[in-house]
Amino acid sequence: MNSKDAQEYTISLLVNNQPGVLSRITGVLGSRGYNITSLCVAPTTDPAVSRITLTGGADGDFTEKIKKQLDKLVDVIAVEDYTGPGFVQRELMLIGLRLSGERDRDILRIIDLFGGRIVSMNGDYLLLEVTGTKEQTQAVLGQLEPFGVEVMNRTGPIAVPRFFNGNKFASSTPGG
Amino acid sequence: METTGSDIVIRTLEKEGVEVIFGYPGANSLPLHDRLIESPVRHIMMRHEQGAAHAADGYARATGRVGVCLSTSGPGATNLVTGIATAFMDSTPLVALTAQVSTNLLGRDAFQETDIIGITMPITKHSFQVKDRADLGPSLRQAFALARSGRPGPVLVDLPKDILLATCPVQETRDDGCQTAVLKKQDNGSGLGEIATALNQSKRPVIIIGGGVKLSGADRQVNELIHSAGIPFATTMMGIGSVQAANGLNLGFIGTHGHDLANRIVHQSDFILAIGTRFTDRSTSRLEGFAPQARVAQIDIDPTSIGKNVSVELPYVGDIAQTLTVLLPLVRSRSRSQWLQKISRERSLLEGKLPDGGCGEAGRFIGNLQKALPEETTVVTDVGLNQIWTVRTWRARAPRSLITNGGMGTMGFGLPAAIGAKIGTPEREVVLIIGDGGFLMNIQELATISYYRLPVKIVVINNGQLGMIRQIQDLFYDARFTTIALGNQVDLRAVAQGFGIPAGRVHAGGDTEGGIEALRRAEGPYLLEAVVDPENYVYPIIPPGRSNIEMIYGKCA
Numbered sequence: 001m002n003s004k005d006a007q008e009y010t011i012s013l014l015v016n017n018q019p020g021v022l023s024r025i026t027g028v029l030g031s032r033g034y035n036i037t038s039l040c041v042a043p044t045t046d047p048a049v050s051r052i053t054l055t056g057g058a059d060g061d062f063t064e065k066i067k068k069q070l071d072k073l074v075d076v077i078a079v080e081d082y083t084g085p086g087f088v089q090r091e092l093m094l095i096g097l098r099l100s101g102e103r104d105r106d107i108l109r110i111i112d113l114f115g116g117r118i119v120s121m122n123g124d125y126l127l128l129e130v131t132g133t134k135e136q137t138q139a140v141l142g143q144l145e146p147f148g149v150e151v152m153n154r155t156g157p158i159a160v161p162r163f164f165n166g167n168k169f170a171s172s173t174p175g176g
Numbered sequence: 177m178e179t180t181g182s183d184i185v186i187r188t189l190e191k192e193g194v195e196v197i198f199g200y201p202g203a204n205s206l207p208l209h210d211r212l213i214e215s216p217v218r219h220i221m222m223r224h225e226q227g228a229a230h231a232a233d234g235y236a237r238a239t240g241r242v243g244v245c246l247s248t249s250g251p252g253a254t255n256l257v258t259g260i261a262t263a264f265m266d267s268t269p270l271v272a273l274t275a276q277v278s279t280n281l282l283g284r285d286a287f288q289e290t291d292i293i294g295i296t297m298p299i300t301k302h303s304f305q306v307k308d309r310a311d312l313g314p315s316l317r318q319a320f321a322l323a324r325s326g327r328p329g330p331v332l333v334d335l336p337k338d339i340l341l342a343t344c345p346v347q348e349t350r351d352d353g354c355q356t357a358v359l360k361k362q363d364n365g366s367g368l369g370e371i372a373t374a375l376n377q378s379k380r381p382v383i384i385i386g387g388g389v390k391l392s393g394a395d396r397q398v399n400e401l402i403h404s405a406g407i408p409f410a411t412t413m414m415g416i417g418s419v420q421a422a423n424g425l426n427l428g429f430i431g432t433h434g435h436d437l438a439n440r441i442v443h444q445s446d447f448i449l450a451i452g453t454r455f456t457d458r459s460t461s462r463l464e465g466f467a468p469q470a471r472v473a474q475i476d477i478d479p480t481s482i483g484k485n486v487s488v489e490l491p492y493v494g495d496i497a498q499t500l501t502v503l504l505p506l507v508r509s510r511s512r513s514q515w516l517q518k519i520s521r522e523r524s525l526l527e528g529k530l531p532d533g534g535c536g537e538a539g540r541f542i543g544n545l546q547k548a549l550p551e552e553t554t555v556v557t558d559v560g561l562n563q564i565w566t567v568r569t570w571r572a573r574a575p576r577s578l579i580t581n582g583g584m585g586t587m588g589f590g591l592p593a594a595i596g597a598k599i600g601t602p603e604r605e606v607v608l609i610i611g612d613g614g615f616l617m618n619i620q621e622l623a624t625i626s627y628y629r630l631p632v633k634i635v636v637i638n639n640g641q642l643g644m645i646r647q648i649q650d651l652f653y654d655a656r657f658t659t660i661a662l663g664n665q666v667d668l669r670a671v672a673q674g675f676g677i678p679a680g681r682v683h684a685g686g687d688t689e690g691g692i693e694a695l696r697r698a699e700g701p702y703l704l705e706a707v708v709d710p711e712n713y714v715y716p717i718i719p720p721g722r723s724n725i726e727m728i729y730g731k732c733a
Contacts, residue, residue: 020293020305027297061483068480074302074322 038156096151202248205275207340227592229259234593250288265583269328327478372506378447387414388452397500417572465723558590558614588617
């Protein structure tokens with residue numbers, strides 16, 4: 001959505017771990033013209049249940065309407081809006097770049113500053129791992145780009161509530 | 177003892193109370209068709225799978241039960257798509273069974289393989305592809321539960337051939353009874369007390385009745401609400417027939433092709449209680465101009481229908497019949513004589529404005545047709561002018577006595593839907609009113625009618641063209657007519673007779689009595705062609721992009 005008041009949303013879903021479920025969910029968003037910026041799917045401690053975290057930009061009462069639409073899907077067990085400061089968000093980013101002697105000190109300083117980790121080094125090829133909020137991973141990427149980032153991949157955010165209040169939805173064993 | 181997957185399917189259908197399936201066979205559906213021979217479930221073989229889907233839809237609309245259609249894989253399944261979409265848009269409970277290639281062939285572009293689950297995902301409530309024989313019973317039961325529950329709708333079950341042929345000991349199927357909880361609980365929204373208070377305080381209230389009232393079987397409760405509180409009401413096109421009230425409270429139906437009184441009064445209201453309607457664009461016309469002074473309360477079983485189009489101050493999610501039972505004692509009857517007087521003034525002002533209710537000779541003809549037919553008649557329409565003339569003219573006396581498709585606007589729906597309605601309610605007279613365009617779209621179903629000797633009465637209103645499109649071109653495209661002529665080369669009586677159906681012909685503007693009488697007296701099927709003037713349009717109408725009170729009454733208005 002290109003609306004002026006578009007804002008980033010994060011929606012968390014518990015779904016049956018079955019073929020076709022993801023396409024029903026993306027279909028609900030796609031048929032209404034909403035783009036998905038990132039999408040993360042993984043099983044919960046109950047292997048029959050997966051958790052999906054998706055983010056994107058939307059306007060107005062999108063979250064309320066889309067929550068209701070998603071909740072109607074038979075394979076969606078529960079859906080919650082995880083947007084805002086009440087939720088901790090993290091994403092993982094992998095960055096590959098080449099060392100070149102002179103600027104290595106700067107690269108290492110940036111890695112250190114952002115709490116990045118060197119995953120592997122092969123000759124002059126360095127593979128880094130960075131986690132953080134989307135803003136933080138984006139900042140690292142921005143800092144390292146002038147040094148010639150050759151490879152980048154990111155997971156998109158996952159999120160949990162900052163405080164656990166016994167809510168079944170957020171629990172590690174939601175299906176159990 | 178051994179049983180097969182097909183036997184499980186058919187036994188489950190029997191347990192769900194299915195008495196008839198509308199279908200068409202193919203190689204992959206044969207395991208099922210074969211086992212139907214011994215079953216009390218009747219199989220009506222349509223002449224096209226689209227006909228099967230519409231017939232199951234018409235059956236469901238006429239009876240309130242779940243309609244079932246069955247096709248083979250590939251083209252059989254894709255031919256169901258328009259029918260499934262039509263049922264989806266009007267919330268008809270439907271179970272579509274599609275055969276599929278064997279599981280070992282899935283994804284190999286096998287002969288007559290198509291991903292019908294993927295194709296129908298946006299137009300079904302849910303779908304199942306059964307890949308394990310043990311899932312057959314539970315999936316089918318869930319399909320029926322889902323089709324009926326909440327806001328009803330179509331559910332598709334895709335049945336690979338090897339699963340239908342798989343055998344297993346009978347005793348292994350006994351435990352299929354486990355019911356998975358598929359029905360979700362919903363928050364209700366605001367309190368009914370608030371809705372009652374707002375309604376009680378309102379000075380110019382209107383109740384708007386949608387198709388959901390029929391679906392919920394809540395006509396008694398709605399009637400009671402209207403009468404006990406003396407509140408004027410309008411319907412949507414899908415809500416026509418739900419309420420029998422007169423007493424000057426019935427305003428007609430709202431929207432693009434609706435009644436001017438309903439549109440004008442809703443526009444002036446200060447409070448709308450919407451029951452079982454999602455306020456589609458056809459009902460509201462230009463949304464920004466819709467009922468600008470009204471606070472809106474909305475009751476619907478589907479949370480996504482609430483606030484979908486019109487913003488709602490007082491939402492309530494719940495079954496209409498149950499909700500109104502709770503709401504009724506909270507609603508006070510109060511005198512709103514000013515409001516009712518205003519309505520009655522507008523009514524008498526508007527009544528004389530257009531002769532024949534704006535439907536011309538076609539409307540007069542339909543009025544005469546209804547007078548000649550028994551009170552217990554179900555009328556089925558197609559889409560286009562024939563539909564608008566009928567819904568504006570026909571006095572629907574029972575909630576399921578007028579069958580029309582609103583959301584999807586599917587031409588070709590009428591003929592197979594009338595077949596389904598007749599099979600579902602054989603004790604009622606069923607008359608189809610259809611245009612010459614839509615009639616040609618599923619004309620093959622005349623063969624179904626004559627094969628099964630179904631006493632469906634067919635009225636083809638023939639203006640030799642696509643009348644509604646002609647009216648739009650005439651009014652809004654500077655009378656530049658194109659792609660509307662159907663011509664008069666087809667002799668509809670000869671066509672009907674060729675299918676073994678007796679037929680007659682009248683001019684709607686001339687003497688129609690004899691023709692209508694022949695139709696009425698026919699013991700089997702009968703086709704009456706009624707010729708109308710190509711310029712017999714429908715008025716008033718709301719131009720595209722305008723609001724409900726900007727109705728025009730003629731070409732130059």
